[in-house]
Amino acid sequence: MMSMQFCLRSFGIIVAAVFFSELFFSFAHGEEKILSIDTGASCITVDCHAKMGKKKYVHPQSVKGDLCTGCHEITKEGMHLFKDIPSESTGQLCAKCHSEEFKTPPGLKGEPPKIIREDKDLQKHAPFAEGKCTVCHDAHESNFYKHLKKEYPENFYVYFAAGAYDLCFNADCHGGLGEAFAIPRTTTNTKFRNGNLNLHFRHVNKVKGRSCSVCHDPHASLAPKLIRQSFQFGKRDLTINYEKTETGGTCSTTCHKVTHYDRYDPVSNPINVSPVPGKDASFEELQRSRERDLEESKTKKANEPPGESTAPEEGNDNQEGTGLIQ
Ligand code: HEC
Ligand code: HEC
Ligand code: HEC
Ligand code: HEC
Structure with missing residues (x-):
């Protein structure tokens, strides 16, 4: 057992040494060295993203090794280069699966709860209205209920x-x-x-x-x-x-x-x-x-910037700041 562990560990050290010396080499020569990837293969392996999927509550979609590209758009074919996902665009991203209008893509296991719907009478919680799902949810996993932050x-x-x-x-x-x-x-x-x-x-x-x-x-x-x-x-x-x-x-x-x-x-x-x-x-x-x-x-109304409607309709509290409920 000991020798097996030792063997694995030294193998790991050798792999890391080779990886880092290559990285150093490529930096030293000023060339851009980017991992190439096979999108069909799993991203969760012993060497890559090994820690993902271990927390108590996981978004199943995000911790299945080969489904990362459901959210992470590759910028250069075959290369490990992805577009940034700014917080305010997560609303659109999550709507891909969590909106009533969008058809669940084939190959998905489990039905995503359809919590995003278009209805002009809907009063929205501010971060939700701004499409910032990751203010509250971790996109991948967390130790809190519903992978909340x-x-x-x-x-x-x-x-x-x-x-x-x-x-x-x-x-x-x-x-x-x-x-x-x-x-x-x-x-x-x-x-x-x-x-x-x-x-x-x-x-x-x-x-x-x-x-x-x-x-x-x-x-x-x-x-x-x-x-x-x-x-x-x-x-x-x-x-x-x-x-x-x-x-x-x-x-x-x-x-x-x-x-x-x-x-x-x-x-x-x-x-x-x-x-x-x-x-x-x-x-x-x-x-x-x-x-x-x-x-x-x-005072609240007086402090509202000019141009914005200062006369909230009866029963509609949308005007109370951006907090909606504060
Ligand atoms: C449901 C959409 C979704 C899926 C699927 C997904 N991610 Fe992400 N990922 C995000 C978002 C959104 C961010 C941006 C960080 C944030 O806002 O929390 C992110 C950020 C990251 C980051 C940057 C570091 C960090 O945690 O912020 C890494 C690395 C990453 N993801 C790896 C992966 C891997 C590997 C997979 C597949 C096993 C994967 N992601 C699947 C949505 C997703
Ligand atoms: C590619 C499709 C897809 C995308 C994009 C996606 N989800 Fe999901 N999501 C699912 C599926 C499928 C389930 C249901 C899984 C199940 O029932 O086993 C789910 C479930 C959930 C759940 C409930 C988890 C639970 O434990 O009940 C939350 C919360 C959630 N998603 C948040 C998000 C957030 C936030 C984003 C954007 C960062 C997002 N999802 C993007 C497919 C997706
Ligand atoms: C203000 C915090 C907050 C924001 C922002 C937020 N959520 Fe949630 N979400 C929650 C909480 C809290 C729950 C737990 C459900 C409950 O107890 O009602 C939840 C539950 C969910 C569920 C599971 C619903 C179910 O029936 O199991 C999904 C899916 C989900 N959120 C997706 C999203 C998406 C997509 C966005 C962005 C458009 C988003 N959430 C933005 C707080 C938030
Ligand atoms: C029994 C139902 C009930 C529960 C449980 C409840 N609320 Fe409320 N909450 C209300 C009602 C009703 C209002 C509207 C009061 C009004 O404007 O007349 C309200 C108003 C609010 C407001 C607006 C500010 C205020 O207090 O007037 C916030 C913020 C809020 N709730 C947060 C919470 C949080 C956080 C929890 C959990 C710790 C919670 N509420 C639990 C019923 C509830």
Whole structure:
């Protein structure tokens, strides 16, 4: 066994030595030395791209040795030279297989989920709208669910901890927002509140805290605020029926009876709820929060660059910066 390993190792060293001396030689002589490749052959061999496909979650397409050219366009026939894939062009690239309009190419095993569709009423999450799939997904593989780039829960029920949603709450995206989910009462941290009762906190905390994905689609949705039409619960598809109003919203889901929330005039809903921590805000406090919110939305509009529509249609929040949901 030892001698076998030793033998393999010295073979490796010899191969590397030959490779590097050739490379040095070609640099020393100023000539361009590029590997030639056979596109039919596997790119994942002991010597080349050997580490690919070893992580917990893989995009099967990207770690099958001979399918690399499905995404990597060769610039010089037969040569190991590829076009760059800038982040903002991944939308188009991934649409090759993940869009409703595109036919799945022959030879593909498995059906790619068709998450990209053209519908002008669709409200899109900013990085998705910009076609930057690799802001969230690693194109090849990762150790996170759905080969995402950072931690994101796989399950329906999750006990809330900001770290479990690192994909959302990291400094480049919604940094600091994690706090808004950890306090039971607020008049500033979220619009999802009934009076000062933080409904995000109510839904995402405790043993049966729900993942963001239960209510929000990470890509796009027909309802405002990226709220899904329906969500998967076990094998069942349950509807949400979310309606946004000027000062709150309404949900009629299978989870509970029709419920309403209003930020300034809290609604009493006829449902059984677990005890509510903290104190209701006074009438005066709620009035102050209404004024503050109004002031904030005015400043937001005033800061919009001229030429852009400053009059969002009723119920269409697309104008709230580029964040769509922020
Ligand atoms: C589904 C599309 C897709 C497939 C298939 C794919 N790649 Fe990539 N690859 C990308 C994208 C996109 C990038 C650009 C980096 C980024 O944005 O994450 C990339 C970048 C790379 C890089 C540059 C280093 C890096 O990781 O950023 C290498 C090397 C690479 N790919 C090798 C391969 C090999 C080898 C295969 C086949 C085994 C393969 N890729 C298959 C999409 C793909
Ligand atoms: C050449 C076709 C092709 C391209 C291009 C492609 N995919 Fe896929 N993708 C697939 C197939 C096929 C599956 C389903 C595999 C299965 O069900 O076994 C899939 C599945 C997925 C999944 C779900 C994985 C899971 O674990 O359920 C994600 C996420 C994904 N792709 C993201 C991307 C991203 C991001 C890009 C662009 C960088 C991309 N894909 C480009 C073919 C493709
Ligand atoms: C803001 C982050 C983000 C961006 C940007 C993003 N995704 Fe995703 N994607 C997710 C998350 C989170 C999931 C996990 C699904 C869930 O929990 O709902 C997912 C799931 C998926 C799936 C699997 C769906 C399924 O039914 O299994 C595919 C395919 C996919 N994304 C493709 C893409 C493509 C293609 C793009 C670019 C056009 C893209 N994603 C952009 C966050 C993102
Ligand atoms: C029970 C459903 C539900 C869950 C679970 C949920 N949200 Fe929300 N979220 C909403 C609703 C409804 C709104 C719209 C509030 C409004 O504008 O009236 C919203 C609004 C938002 C906003 C806009 C800013 C704000 O707070 O008003 C962000 C960002 C957001 N949610 C992120 C998340 C993240 C991240 C998670 C997971 C940790 C999550 N949400 C979990 C229902 C939910």
